[in-house]
Amino acid sequence: MKNIEMNWTLGHHAEKEQMPSAWVEGNVPGNAQLDWARANDYADYHFADNYKQWVWMEDCYWTYQTALDIPTSIEGQAVYFQAKGIDYECEIYLNDHLLTHHIGMFSEVKVLLTPYLKKENNLLKVVVFPIPKSHHNSYDRTQAVLSAKPAVSYGWDWHPRLVPSGIWDEAVCIVTASQAVKSMVVDYDLNLEQHAAKVNLELDFWGGNLVGGSYLLQVMDQDKCVKELPFKGYYTNFELTDLKLWWCVGHGEAFQYDFVLTDLETEQQISRKVAFRQVALVMNEGAYERTNTFPKSRSCPPVQMELNGQKIFLKGTNWVNPEIFPGTITDARYHELIDLALEANMNILRVWGGGIVNKDAFHHYCDEKGMLVWQEFPLACNDHPNEKQYLKVLKSEATAIVKRLKQFASTVLWCGGNELFNSWSGMTDQSHALRLLNSICFEHDPNTPFLPTAPVMGMGHGHYAFFDEDTQQDVFEWMFSADCTAYSEFGMPSPAFENTIQKIIPVEEQFPPRPTEAWKAHHAYGAWTEQTWLNAHIIEKYFGKSEDLSTLVARGQQLQKIGYQCIFETARQKQPYCSMALNWCFNEPWPTAANNSIVDYDNQIKPAFYSIKDALRPVLASAQFQRFSYDAGEWMEMDLWMLNDGQQQFDGLNMTVTVCFGEECQQQYWNGIAVKPYENTVGPRLRVKIPQNHQGLFNIKLSVENHSSLDSTYDLVVKQMVKWKDAVAVLNI
C-alpha cells in the first residue's frame, strides 16, 4: 500500500464547464474560501464586518486540481482516490474523464482511478459546486432546507453568514491491492449479567465486497491477548467473556480493547479500538405519576440515560463547530476543547445539528476519555420538506454518518436535529426526513436510542437570559418552578473578554457599546432581541451603569457565572425526574462580542466555567433559592441539599451555612448528613433575615467539615443598586 503525494491548487469560475482564470495553493483538508482569501490578502474576517467581503464566494464553482505521479509498476494493484468529506456537491475527473458526481459532505467519496490512468501527466480534478440554496427570497438558514449541509453557516445568532465549501476532511490517493482490508466493522450483542458479548466482525475491502482471505484476529487488553482467532472469508463471529465494559467519565474506566487483524498472506496488519457498553433511554422516575387524571394522555418520553444498567445524570453542554471553516479543525483543537469539558466535570457533549458532524479525531478522543456524545444529524430550525431528491441525499449522508459513528462507544444518542418540532421550524413526527432518520438508525444501530429532535415533550430549551422580561422572573424564579425531564439547552449570555472586543471592534466603537455594524456582526445586538446577547440593560438593572468596558465585562460575566450555577444546581436538585442539564453553549466558531459560550474562540475561560465546574462535581453541598434579589428586612428561604450523581458515599457530614452581608455574618447548621451513592439528600429549609442596612450582593457559603472539596458558595443580591466597587469588594474580584 502506497500513498501518492497530492499538491493541490484551486481557483474559481462562474460556469461548471469553465476553468479558473487564476490558481492559488489549495490546502487539503481545508476550505476553498480560506485558501483564496489567504492568497489574495483579504482582511481578517474576524474583524468588524469584514466577512461580508467573502459573500461572492458562495456562488462560485471551485476547482481543485493536482498532478498524480503514479509509480510505473503497479501490477496487481489498483489506484483509489478517497476523500472523507467534500463540501457539498462535486464532480471528480481524472484526465478529463468524469468519475463520479457526489452530493453530501459527510459520506466518503472513493473512486477507482485505474481505468483512466495514463503513463504520465495524470491530472485529478475535483469540481466543487456553488453552495446549495433552495431559494433566493431571503438570505438565511431557510436556503438550506433542500440540503443536508449544516444550516449554521447560512447565518445564526452567534455565527456570521459565511458558507464554506471544499475538500474539508482527509483525502488520499492510494495504490493498493483491491482485496486489501480497508477497515473492520464490529457489532455486538451484550449480555450484561454474564459479562459477555457476541461479537460480529466484518471486513471492508478497498475493492468493495470481496470474498476475503485468511486472517488472524487478536483481541488485546493492553499487551495481553484475550482472544486469538484465525478465520477465512470476510467475516467471523465469536464470544468474548469476562468482558471489561466501557464507562463514561465519573462512573468507571473508559476501557477499550485493541482488535488487531493480520492478513496471513500479505502479513499486512490493521488495528482499531473496540469498546463495549449497553445504553438505553428509560422512563424518568415519576413520569408516569404525572398523568393520573382523565382524559389520560401518555407520559413524557424517556430521556433518562442508562449506561450498562446504571442511570446516569447527564451533565454537559452543547458543542458547536469550533471553526467556521471545518477544514481547519485539527486534532489538537478537538483535544483542547474536550479536555476543558472534562475539567468542567461534564460527561456529555450534545453535537448540535446546526453544525457539522465531527471528524474521527473528535470521536476517538471521546471514546478514549469516556465523554458521551449525543449526535445530531445536520437539521436545525428548518422545515425540510418531503422532497424526494433531498431525502435521497439525506439517506446516503445519514447512512454514512451512522455507519461511521456507531463504531464509537461514546455515541450514545442519535437525534434528528435541533428544535425541529417548534413553531419556528414546523416539522412534525410525520415529516419524512425524521421518519427516515429513525429508520436508518434502527436499521444500522438499533441498540442506541434515537430522538426525533430536541426538545421532545418534557424537555426544555431556554431561557437564555438572567432575567425574563415577559414574566419578570429571574433565573432562580423560572428554574424554581420549571419541571422538565431534561434541560437540554439553557443559555446565560455574557460579554466577551476585553481583549477580544479590542480585537474585533473598531477602537472608536468599543465603549460605550452600541449597535454598530461591528457589534451587530458579532452578535452583541440584534442576535435575537434588540439587546441580545450583550443584554446591557439587565447588567445595569442589577449593577447600575458601568463606567468602562472592563467593568461592564466583569459584571456581565459575573451574572453569567451566577446564572449558570443556579440552573445546573437546580436541575440536579430536581433529579431523578430530571435527568439532564446541558448549557447552551460550550464553545464558539469565531470571536463573538457577547455569547452564551463559556469558552471563547481563543480558548479563554469565562468565570462561568468555574461555577459550572463546581456545580458539576459528583458530590457537593448545594442550596436552592427562590429568587436572586431580596428586599431589605425580608426573610429569605433556602433549601439545603447534598447532591450526588456518582458512586461515592459519606456518613455523618456536618455542614455550616454562613451568610455574610458585608462583614456581618450569621451561621446555621445541618449536621449528621448521610450521602448515599447515586442519590441526592435534601436537608432543612433555612430562613435568614435580610438586614435593613444592607444593599447589593451578599454571600452564602456552605462548608462541609473536613471535606472542603464539597463546599459551595453563592452570591445573591439585596435590591437597590449597589455601587460596583462595593460589589467587587464583596465578591473579592
Place this chain on the structure above:
Amino acid sequence: MKNIEMNWTLGHHAEKEQMPSAWVEGNVPGNAQLDWARANDYADYHFADNYKQWVWMEDCYWTYQTALDIPTSIEGQAVYFQAKGIDYECEIYLNDHLLTHHIGMFSEVKVLLTPYLKKENNLLKVVVFPIPKSHHNSYDRTQAVLSAKPAVSYGWDWHPRLVPSGIWDEAVCIVTASQAVKSMVVDYDLNLEQHAAKVNLELDFWGGNLVGGSYLLQVMDQDKCVKELPFKGYYTNFELTDLKLWWCVGHGEAFQYDFVLTDLETEQQISRKVAFRQVALVMNEGAYERTNTFPKSRSCPPVQMELNGQKIFLKGTNWVNPEIFPGTITDARYHELIDLALEANMNILRVWGGGIVNKDAFHHYCDEKGMLVWQEFPLACNDHPNEKQYLKVLKSEATAIVKRLKQFASTVLWCGGNELFNSWSGMTDQSHALRLLNSICFEHDPNTPFLPTAPVMGMGHGHYAFFDEDTQQDVFEWMFSADCTAYSEFGMPSPAFENTIQKIIPVEEQFPPRPTEAWKAHHAYGAWTEQTWLNAHIIEKYFGKSEDLSTLVARGQQLQKIGYQCIFETARQKQPYCSMALNWCFNEPWPTAANNSIVDYDNQIKPAFYSIKDALRPVLASAQFQRFSYDAGEWMEMDLWMLNDGQQQFDGLNMTVTVCFGEECQQQYWNGIAVKPYENTVGPRLRVKIPQNHQGLFNIKLSVENHSSLDSTYDLVVKQMVKWKDAVAVLNI
C-alpha cells in the same frame, strides 16, 4: 384457473407428531374450537361462564386435513394452496412432506403443491400449533407479549378468556399457470393542484416474481374508459389527469375507479377498485401557542386529519373484533355494523390494536362507503420486548398488513397499537417493535401518517364513567375542563338490554344483579373496578334504587345516552384545537351484561346510539353545560353553539331555547346566526334560574326556526333523587 374443492376435517392431539384420535367437520374459514364444540354438543359459550369449559383447547395441536382431487391433465400449470390467514403457527404437509412452517395469522401462506402431488389420494394437512404463551405465571394478556397474535382473546375487560385458532380466513387450492396474474399493486403520487396522479402499477404473479407478458390496462370511470394502456412486462406507469378524488362520507363522493387488466395472451381478466386521495396529520390549530414560556418544550404532535387538503373533524368510534372467533365473521356482519356507524354520522373507525386486523371485506366496504379507517397493529397494553424472534415475526406480519391495506383509500392512519406508552404497558418511543413498525410503514406507505400508539401527547383516553369518584366530577365537569387535541377513547357504560341479560345470566341471579360468576364473566362486575361496567351505584346516585331489571336497564342506558352526547358535543365545541372524538366502543364480540358499546352483539341499538347520531350531525344547535346536576334555586349557565364540521352554510338562523322544569317552561333566544362552512359559531351565555320547587330531570330544547333538523335537546338534573316514574314522564320514555 380452477379451484379444487376441499372438504376439511379436524381433530386435536397433544404432541405435534401425533394424529388426532377423532375427527370432526372443519369449517374453513372458521376456528378449530368452534368446530370441535359444535360436533361435541358443548353448551353455548355465551351463557354464564360456560366458556371456561373451552380452556383446555388452548394447548392442543389442531390438525386440519382434506383430500385433494387434482385433475389428471394440468400440464403447463401449477397447483397452489393459498390461505389468507392461519391462526397462529402452523406446518403444512402434502402427502406427509413438510411444505412450510409459518408463524403469524395476518400474512398469507402460499405454497406450491406440484412437486409432491401424487396421481391420486393426495392429502393436504395443516397442523396448527397450540396458542402462543410467553409464560405460565399468570393467565392474562401478558402471555401474548412474544407474539403478534391479538391480545384481546387472552382476556379483557369486555372479552372472556377464549383464544381461537385455526384457518380463519379464506383458503383455496388452485390450478393455474405460474405466470397468471394474481393481483395488481397500485401506488401513486398525487398532485392535488393539478388534479393529476402519477400511477405506478405492478403485477403480482401466482408463481412469484416473473417477467410478465402482454397486457391491456383499462381505467374505467363507471362505463367510461378514461385510460387505455397496452404494456409488456410486469409493470407500467402513467399519468391520470382530470382526477376524481376519493372523499370520506360527509365531504364528497367516495369515488373509485375500476382498473381492468386483460392478459392479451390468455384473455384472462382481473380487475380491482383504485381510489385516489391525499392524507396528512397536520398541527392542531393553536397547538404552538400552548408552549410559549421558558423552558420551552415542543407542542403536542399533530393529530388533525387533512384529507385532500381539507381539515376533517374525525368523529367516530373504536371498532373491536365483532366475534370472538374471527373465522366466523361474514361480509354481511361487516356491512351491517359499518352501515350502523354510517347511520350514526360517523366518519372514522379506529380498528383497535387489541383485536384482529380485518378481512378484505371490511376494507372494501369502507372504501365504497367513504368510511375512514385508523388501522392499528396487533399490540395493545403489553410490553413487547426487544426480542429478535418476536421482532422477526412482527416484521413479516406488519409488512403483509401494510402491503395489503395500503391498497385501500380508506386506510388513512397507521398506529403501532393501543396505549403502549402508558404505565400499564411500559413500552416507549425507544421500543424496537414500534421503531420497526414506523420503519415498515415508512418504507411501504410513506404518505399515510403513522402514530406509534394512542394516546400520544395531547390525546386523551377516558374517562369511562359518568361520574369520576376520584375527582367527584361528572362527565360535564371533566369534559368542560379537558383540553385535548383528540379524544381517541372515552367510554360511558350501560347495562345490556333485558333480553340479553335473560339470555346469558341464570334466571335466579338476574335481579338484583350481584357479582356472581355469570355477571362477572360478562363484565358487569370486576371488569376494571369492582363496580364496572354495571356501575349500579352511579345509576342509584342519580335515580335511587331501581325496583326491577327493566328500570335499572332503562336508567343505566339513559345515563349512557346523556354522557355520550355531552362528550361528543363538547369535543366538537373545542374544535379546531380538538380534532377528533371517538367513543369506546362501538360493538362487541359477544353478549356482555354491561359495556361501553352502543350496538350490542345482536346488533340491538342502545339509546346512546341516537344521541350520538344527533351529536354528530354535520350541523346542529349545541349547548355547553358546566355540570349535570344543579341545586334548586341556583343560576345555571349554558353557552350556545352552532356546530358545523362540513360544507353547508346558513345565514340568519334563529334559535329558541326552551328550558322546562316539568310543565313550567322558560324561553330565551339567539337570533340572526351565521353558520360558515367548516366552522363553529359560538353564541351567548344564557342564565337560567333553577326553580325552588323542582327535583329530578329537566329538559333544555334548542329549536332552530324553519330548520328543525338542527334542533337539539338535553336532560340535566336538579339534585335530590327523583322517583323514576316522574323521570320517565319528563323524558317521555
